[in-house]
Amino acid sequence: MSYTDASAMTARPGYFLDVAPMISALQFQPTDFELSHGWLRHVPSSHRFKFDKKGRVTIDARCECSGQSVRHEQSDELFQAFTGWRQHYWQPLQIDREFASHFKSPNAWVRLFRDIRMAWRRFRRREEPVTVPAEALAMVPAE
Template identity: 60%
Template sequence: MANVDFHYPVGRTIRHLDVSPLIEALRFQPDDFDMDRGWLNHAPSRHRFRFDPLGQVTVDANCGCAAMSVKPEQTEELFATYRVWRREYWLPIETNREFASHFAKPNAWVRLFRDVRMAFRRFVRREKPAGLPVDDLADARATPAE
């Protein structure tokens, strides 16, 4: 077979991935996305996106989308939209989840350990267990509001 040089026809360029639907989804459907180990995940399509510090994006998908690079003129807008999504939507969710985890009910082993630790502290200090006398409860009956 002879050597054949391949050239794109005049007026044609290399095809790039148009990410305008992704930009719109980040703006108007932010709950379709989440973050996992540095990857932006789009749950409905199962596409994943990773942004480097310079704003370049890596697309990971089980379809042909991953074979194409993002349009260079859309890269900056996509990165800016991602940063806004992360700051305005995702970081508050992460903060609230972390805060809630501080108050989650511990498992049975942790509760047992805490009970044993508190009993030991009371024993060392010779304190009586905390509690209310039954007589105090009888006197503190609720009266109806008038």
């Protein structure tokens, strides 16, 4: 049994998992986490966490961690840390990745198709091909 929530069957009565190190890691080591299919994954440990709409956490781990409950107060604090991580780290990272993907170098077939399309447009307009001066290719980037 690797999935658990606040009512875990294997949890010791009266014992709650201390998630303070995870809260700290979300704030100070955000690159250690990733979000996939609704699960927050701590990459170094492979522990996975899923939050419901009320902020309760489900833990998936291959160790005893998955059999423990999280104290309600810490669960709220963990959910707030997760929400902050997602808003300030994960979403901007995803936006940056998507934006960068718009400018990646196209493969040879796409480049060939674009060249043919531009040649066809110039032919239809009977325009001369565009030439780029060698000085423009040796431009120095702005500081």
